Amino acid sequence: xxxxxxxxxxxxxxxxxxxxxxxxxxxxxxxxxxxxxxxxxxxxxxxxxxxxxxxxxxxxxxxxxxxxxxxxxxxxxxxxxxxxxxxxxxxxxxxxxxxxxxxxxxxxxxxxxxxxxxxxxxxxxxxxxxxxxxxxxxxxxxxxxxxxxxxxxxxxxxxxxxxxxxxxxxxxxxxxxxxxxxxxxxxxxxxxxxxxxxxxxxxxxxxxxxxxxxxxxxxxxxxxxxxxxxxxxxxxxxxxxxxxxxxxxxxxxxxxxxxxxxxxxxxxxxxxxxxxxxxxxxxxxxxxxxxxxxxxxxxxxxxxxxxxxxxxxxxxxxxxxxxxxxxxxxxxxxxxxxxxxxxxxxxxxxxxxxxxxxxxxxxxxxxxxxxxxxxxxxxxxxxxxxxxxxxxxxxxxxxxxxxxxxxxxxxxxxxxxx
Amino acid sequence: xxxxxxxxxxxxxxxxxxxxxxxxxxxxxxxxxxxxxxxxxxxxxxxxxxxxxxxxxxxxxxxxxxxxxxxxxxxxxxxxxxxxxxxxxxxxxxxxxxxxxxxxxxxxxxxxxxxxxxxxxxxxxxxxxxxxxx
Numbered sequence: 001x002x003x004x005x006x007x008x009x010x011x012x013x014x015x016x017x018x019x020x021x022x023x024x025x026x027x028x029x030x031x032x033x034x035x036x037x038x039x040x041x042x043x044x045x046x047x048x049x050x051x052x053x054x055x056x057x058x059x060x061x062x063x064x065x066x067x068x069x070x071x072x073x074x075x076x077x078x079x080x081x082x083x084x085x086x087x088x089x090x091x092x093x094x095x096x097x098x099x100x101x102x103x104x105x106x107x108x109x110x111x112x113x114x115x116x117x118x119x120x121x122x123x124x125x126x127x128x129x130x131x132x133x134x135x136x137x138x139x140x141x142x143x144x145x146x147x148x149x150x151x152x153x154x155x156x157x158x159x160x161x162x163x164x165x166x167x168x169x170x171x172x173x174x175x176x177x178x179x180x181x182x183x184x185x186x187x188x189x190x191x192x193x194x195x196x197x198x199x200x201x202x203x204x205x206x207x208x209x210x211x212x213x214x215x216x217x218x219x220x221x222x223x224x225x226x227x228x229x230x231x232x233x234x235x236x237x238x239x240x241x242x243x244x245x246x247x248x249x250x251x252x253x254x255x256x257x258x259x260x261x262x263x264x265x266x267x268x269x270x271x272x273x274x275x276x277x278x279x280x281x282x283x284x285x286x287x288x289x290x291x292x293x294x295x296x297x298x299x300x301x302x303x304x305x306x307x308x309x310x311x312x313x314x315x316x317x318x319x320x321x322x323x324x325x326x327x328x329x330x331x332x333x334x335x336x337x338x339x340x341x342x343x344x345x346x347x348x349x350x351x352x353x354x355x356x357x358x359x360x361x362x363x364x365x366x367x368x369x370x371x372x373x374x375x376x377x378x379x380x381x382x383x384x385x386x387x388x389x390x391x392x393x394x395x396x397x398x399x400x401x402x403x404x405x406x407x408x409x410x411x412x413x414x415x416x417x418x
Numbered sequence: 419x420x421x422x423x424x425x426x427x428x429x430x431x432x433x434x435x436x437x438x439x440x441x442x443x444x445x446x447x448x449x450x451x452x453x454x455x456x457x458x459x460x461x462x463x464x465x466x467x468x469x470x471x472x473x474x475x476x477x478x479x480x481x482x483x484x485x486x487x488x489x490x491x492x493x494x495x496x497x498x499x500x501x502x503x504x505x506x507x508x509x510x511x512x513x514x515x516x517x518x519x520x521x522x523x524x525x526x527x528x529x530x531x532x533x534x535x536x537x538x539x540x541x542x543x544x545x546x547x548x549x550x551x552x
Contacts, residue, residue, distance in 0.1 A: 244443075248489070251441050254510050258420045258435040275509075 006061075006090050013053050021046040064092050068099060078413040080107045110414045117411055120404040128397050135390045142383040149376040156369040163362040166355060173352050180345040187338040194334055198327035205320045212313050219306045226303060229296045236289045243282035250275030423511045423530055424491065424504035426473045430530040432523075433502075435510055437535050439494040445470075445501070447490075454545035461490070461501055468492055470501035476541055493535040500535055 021042045028038030067085065074082050084100040086093060253271035257264030421432035442463060447470050449459040456475035461468045470490060491502045511525050513532070522531050 244488075248441055248443060251507075251509065255422070255435060255438050255440070258510065 009057070009090070013057065017046055017049055017053065020049055061092065064096075068092075068096060071103075072099070075103055075106070079415045080110065081415050110411060113407070114411045117404050117407040121401070121408065124397055124401045124404055128394065128401065131390055131394050131397060135387060135394065138383050138386045138390060142380055142387065145376050145380040145383055149373055149380060152369045152372040152376055156366055156373060159362055159366040159369055163359055163366060166359050166362060170352060170355050170359065173348055173355065177345055177348045177352060180341055180348060183341050184338060184345065187334055187341060191331060191334045191338065194327050194331045198324055198331065201320050201323045201327055205317060205324065208313060208317055208320060212310070212317070215306070215310065215313070219303075219310075222299065222302055222306065226296070226299045229292060229299055232292050233289070233296070236285055236292060239285045240282065240289070243278050243285055246278035247275060247282065250278055419513060420510050421513050421525075421530075421532065422491065423508040423525065423528070424473075424502075425506040425508060426477045426504050429477065430508065430525075430528045431473075431504075432511065432513065432525070432530045432532045433491075433493070433535065437493045437495050439492040439499075441507065442490050442492060443488045445490050447501075454542060456542065456545065458501075458503065463492060466499055468499040468501040470503065471538070471542055472503045473538075474503070474505060476538065493538075495535050498535065498539065500539060502538065 024042035024045050025035075025038045028041050029035055032038055071082055071084050074080075080103055084096050084103065086096055086100070250271045254268050254275065257268030257271055260267065420435040422435050422438045423430055423432045425431075440463070445461050445463060447459040447461050450457065456472045458470040458472050461470050468490075489504070489507055491504060491507070493500045493502060508528070511530075513523060513525060513530075522529050524530070
């Protein structure tokens with residue numbers, strides 16, 4: 001359809017109206033022959049036609065404007081689904097086209113907004129999930145940090161205690177090494193004394209041997225004496241027998257004398273004398289026998305005691321031999337002990353050295369655990385701050401989510417044909 | 419008169435010195451069976467046989483093992499030969515009594531009973547035979 005402007009339409013209608021009037025006037029004039037009546041009738045006719053045309057015209061214009069305004073109202077309510085009908089071919093059509101373009105643009109914008117809002121929502125969702133995870137992670141980190149802090153605190157306490165114990169141990173080990181040094185000197189002393197003791201015991205043994213030899217020398221005459229005493233006893237027994245026999249003989253002699261009567265009196269006296277002599281000699285021999293017996297007993301006792309002392313001396317020898325042996329054993333024992341104690345001393349010294357190293361290391365370790373504790377504290381604080389920040393982020397995201405929701409809601413208000 | 423004094427079981431006895439033939443020691447005694455316990459046996463001394471009796475058993479009348487004395491008193495009277503074994507011999511003593519057999523006498527502070535060899539012999543003859551029966 002060809003486009004026509006309203007101005008042209010108006011002009012055309014006016015001209016058509018004028019033509020109609022002129023035609024009517026001419027007709028009337030012919031019919032009536034009166035001009036004025038014809039003019040009045042044509043004017044009336046022209047007025048009627050004008051009203052009729054004007055009303056038709058205005059009606060068509062108004063109708064289009066009305067439909068446009070209806071659409072505009074729909075748009076204002078958010079309904080962008082309706083299309084604008086392009087009915088006219090005049091200036092209103094421009095308006096309609098502009099309106100249509102606007103609606104089209106609006107539609108595109110809203111759909112873009114919709115997609116953006118959806119994207120924002122999904123992103124927000126993802127973000128909030130992520131944030132939640134980060135939050136939980138950071139909480140876990142905080143927990144672990146706390147645990148690490150506690151452990152490192154405990155560790156540092158343990159390390160400190162250990163280092164105290166270690167230093168105490170070091171002290172006692174120092175003391176021990178000092179003591180073992182003293183022990184070594186005491187053992188040396190003991191060794192010297194044992195050596196001296198052994199030498200002394202050997203000397204004693206020698207002296208004892210000498211004494212034994214001398215005693216044997218002295219004992220020899222005593223042994224000989226016992227033999228002699230035995231001989232004396234034999235002689236004594238012979239003497240005894242002789243005296244007994246003499247006694248008996250004198251007794252028999254006196255009996256014989258008695259039987260001889262008066263003649264035997266003198267003989268009897270002699271026999272008596274002999275008898276008393278025999279008695280005396282018997283007494284004497286008994287006394288000698290007693291004395292000899294005493295001597296024998298004494299000798300026996302002396303011999304016994306000699307034997308005893310000999311046995312005692314040999315026992316003493318044995319004992320001293322044992323002592324010498326013991327001293328030798330003691331000496332070797334003391335030597336081995338001394339070597340062992342020396343070794344122990346050396347080992348203890350080494351140990352002390354190593355333990356000192358340990359102590360230094362432990363101090364470092366204590367420092368490290370202290371540092372650890374501090375760092376973990378800092379980490380905890382950082383994770384707390386992070387948590388707070390994340391909370392803030394979360395809050396912001398919540399608000400963003402609500403914003404996007406609002407946006408979606410707002411966007412929902414628009415109806416767009418997809 | 420002289421008497422020979424000897425001791426048996428804490429009692430002192432005296433026997434006439436003229437009865438005593440000899441005091442001997444170490445005389446071998448040969449035992450004889452079927453005779454009283456106090457009968458020690460027979461001894462041979464210088465060509466004569468002597469009956470040897472243990473005075474200890476006669477006095478105590480006990481068949482106990484006698485304390486063997488070293489001495490034997492050899493007595494001789496009226497063809498009799500008797501050997502008497504005392505516990506201990508004292509020696510010859512002088513006793514004044516005329517008839518001393520009846521009582522105990524005090525001689526040098528010892529209470530002495532005077533016996534005769536005949537009485538000793540008599541006391542043996544009344545005894546039982548010894549325990550050893552053949």
